[in-house]
Amino acid sequence: MAVLIGLAAALAGPGGTAHAAVPDSPAVTYTNPVAEQRADPHIFKHTDGYYYFTATVPEYDRIVLRRATTIQGLSTAPETTIWTKHAAGVMGAHIWAPEIHFIDGKWxxxxxxxxxxxxxxxxxxxxxxxGANPLTATWTEKGQIRTTWESFSLDATTFVVNGVRYLAWAQRNPSEDNNTSVFIAKLANPWTISGTPAELSRPTxxxxxxxxxxxxxxxxxxHGGKVFLTYSASATDANYCLGMLTASATADLTNPASWTKSQSPVFxxxxxxxxxGPGHNSxxxxEDGRSDILVYHDRGYKDITGDPLNDPNRRTRVQKVYWKADGTPDFGIPVADGVTPKRFSSYNFADRFVRHWEYRARIEANVSPLADSQFRVVTGLAGGGTVSLESANLPGYYLRHKNFEVWLEKNDGTTAFASDASFHQRAGLADAAGVSYESVNYPGRYLRHYDYLLYVQTPGTATDRADATFHAQ
Structure with a gap:
């Protein structure tokens, strides 16, 4: 009998079998990279049903825009140049890190x-x-954003918290021995700071x-009454990474004391x-509004010849943001190129996810690291319309059954492995909105948990069918 200890009676379904509702944030599927040679990406979802995408181009000479009704559609959407650098003077070089926003009826x-x-x-x-469509809008220059100093400054972003619009950016503080720190200020209008900027974080x-x-x-x-400000740190090579500041949404965001800094990179x-080098995110x-999506750039190789700024191959990528039980974001790891992974929560233990632990497959709550509970649903190794579940953080390793126990093992290329690691994806046995996985070489046996460990077994009871049903998140 499967372990059902600790489930609330309120979750009990027909016949007393406990079950979980369909997750608030179901799985999303994208294919990376979204755009080659596009760094510092910014994707803005507008109320007109379109996503608008802009990024730094390798030539550093213009601002481009794309739009599509889906995030993936941005990959093939035509690109429009909306502005080109000046031939002489200011705004004549190093056109970097554009962001597009819609504020009070204008772009x-x-x-x-x-x-x-x-x-x-x-x-x-x-x-x-x-104009309604920024790709065909009439654009005018509003000029420079003036800050405390005339010093190296870049990466402006804007957001609203509790009805107040802010600007955050990076700038060199002349009194500090570093390149740039992160600042915040309120805005009087979209191009004018109000009050004295506050320094939130310096690289230490x-x-x-x-x-x-x-x-x-x-x-x-x-999320959940808190605000999280991510930022990028170190050189723009493989050392580039994300840090994070956290504050209460009701705090004075222009007071540095309102913010807590993560002591380790979050990505x-x-x-x-x-x-x-994942970084410079947005x-x-x-598309359904139910998942938060991390947008960032990185490279597919570590070693760079010459100045990283002259290497054109930073590319735009996306992946789902997951939220921990304490309400903080978990970005996991930058996932492999190709289809993005999913997590699978137990139908009858909603807070437990399929994960690998010392290569044994099990269900567990509060999984850390996150990637231990992420799997790519890929074309089945056995073919024939099947799927296989590939580990997100151990590419080439798959969930496979061995003596009817489920383990994570490296594909050895044999026919036996391919069969053991391939499944027919079915509608959930206990909930058609969920998913169940039937063994290819043992028809009638399904992936199911028993005492929190995963097996392939033949479900005979309502509890068995619940144990063999999962929700993709």
């Missing part, structure tokens, strides 16, 4: 630029667009100071998945 693009007389005199500028930790002492690329996400390179939401 705004924030970007950084140098000057033809000094390409490193990077400052922040704003464009204003009039070891992982923030590799190659360069950098905090840059702020991006904000809100960094993964040799296992061949993803290096956030959007899935």
């Amino acid at each position: 705004y693009v924030y970007f950084a630029a140098g000057s033809t007389s000094d390409v490193w005199a990077i400052r922040m500028y704003v464009l204003e667009g009039t 930790l070891s992982w923030e100071t590799v190659g360069y002492k950098v905090n840059e690329g702020p991006a904000l996400i809100q 960094r390179s993964s040799a296992a998945t061949s993803q290096y 956030f959007t939401t899935s």
